[in-house]
Amino acid sequence: MAKGVWIVAEQRDGALRKVSFELASTARKLADQLGDEVAAVLCGAGVEAMAAELGKYGVDKVYVADDPALEPYTTDAHAAAVAKVVKENEPAILLLAASAQGKDLAPSVVGKLATGMATDCTEVKIDGGKLVAVRPMYAGKCFGEIVVDTFPQMASLRPNVFTIVECAKAGEVVKFDAGLDAGALKTKVAEIQKEAAGKIDVSEANIIVSGGRGMKGPEGYGILEELAALLGAAVGASRAAVDAGWRPQSDQVGQTGKVVSPNLYIACGISGAIQHLAGMSSSKYIAAINKDPEAPIFARADYGVVDDLFKVVPALTQEVKKLLA
């Protein structure tokens, strides 16, 4: 019988990603309901030392594959390693991150294990001993409850949505051989082009200050950058701003950009088109600054300011400075 709630932990550049702790905490909660254990799969080179940290968030056992062929991440090496250890141990549930890496890895693992998966879930629970995953569909215009009939029951979790809870467990290391033949791997990383150091990616930010066509041009974003720097926030953009060449593609939020779930999303000069809402409506709080009182963004915003953003944003920056002083 399939047993155990497993996660695939994600690490990059020698550190676990925050989403790994979200996965661990969520797995712990599910496992406690099932009276089961939590195990993590951790793949890379020289990653064993990270196992203890997973223990802090409720992981009983960490299956570690240490192999130079697992660094840097490639789909075929990681999917093969994860599929191998999962087949050997037959967990009931397998959770991954719906991060850039997890979204790439998860469906490959699905293919190798011939099972089913719910992608980018915002809630997971146990009902009748089975995993029930809740996820936005049709760009968040409706929600689906998914049950997977095969094992492992897989789900990928939207980053920033699940709460991190400390809960010390052993985090015992179990080494496994990923069984990789480096020569037989079909993909390799030719190059990694890093963006400017210190830039926070919108998909990982707690706060996003986002600007649209109302910013009038690339220079307009200066006031957003200033506010963002103060808040430790990322700067996002609407498609209109990206297509105009004002901001890079990687900043675009929406249906054909990134789906984000920050604690706070501040939309400046963004009308709130349905395709933009598709990317940010699961934010915990939404504030909007727009001079048009009829702009659809106000129907979704928790806080709305109807005024000229070029006056409101700098004033807001001053106020935040005072509050943080």
Place this chain on the structure above:
Amino acid sequence: MNIVACVKQVPDTEAQIKVKGDGSGIEEGGIKWVMNPYDEFGVEEALKLKEKLGGDVTIVSVGPARAMETVRTALAMGAEKGILIDDPALYNADAYATAEALAAAIKGIPYDIIFCGQRAIDDDSAQVGAILAELLGIPQVTFVTKLEIDGTAVKATRPIEGASVVVATSRPCVITATKGLNEPRYASLPGIMKAKKKPVDMKKAADLGVSGAAKAKVVKFAPPPARPPGKIICADDTPEGKAAELAKLLREEAKVI
């Protein structure tokens, strides 16, 4: 080059989605159906490759009769032929079952490279391309924003958080397309006329030896949870006053700054 592009017909991005009273699905009446926007990037890249290297483009789709319109749209953009897999057994297919049907159809034709969209904007599952690659036993690169082909060597760029990764692999492979890869062309009027005469092969699940049975089932659909109505900040009606009030609410009420 034998190029394959998988396309799915989905509701237009503007479509209002209404959940059926019993939560069993969505109301399809009144929906305008279009090609999945990410598949447009895949089809465009397929056509650009063909124009550069020669060969032809085959469009493959799993869907009901209405999906023929989307296959024809891709043919009108410039693809040579299509395969439409239309079988009620597949109407509730999940990503795995869909990929099985696509894999079975594609195994029957020559292929050097296969394009999919990064995700379909109805189920938003972002799985089919990767599973398809696994079932065919070929490499894949997902979320691709730049593609270079040199002989059998393939170089594909994919953005991750804070960086871009250039992946080197070889064809045959599956590429899943995302925004940034290209600007999809529109079908021209002569293209639309020509598309009517291009061949589309109709397939059933039995022809392909697949069952269509889903492993991941949507047991219930529900409308999104209602959001409490927001506050419009009036304060003393000056931009400064409104900004001060907003900062205060974010700090004291929402506790997010």
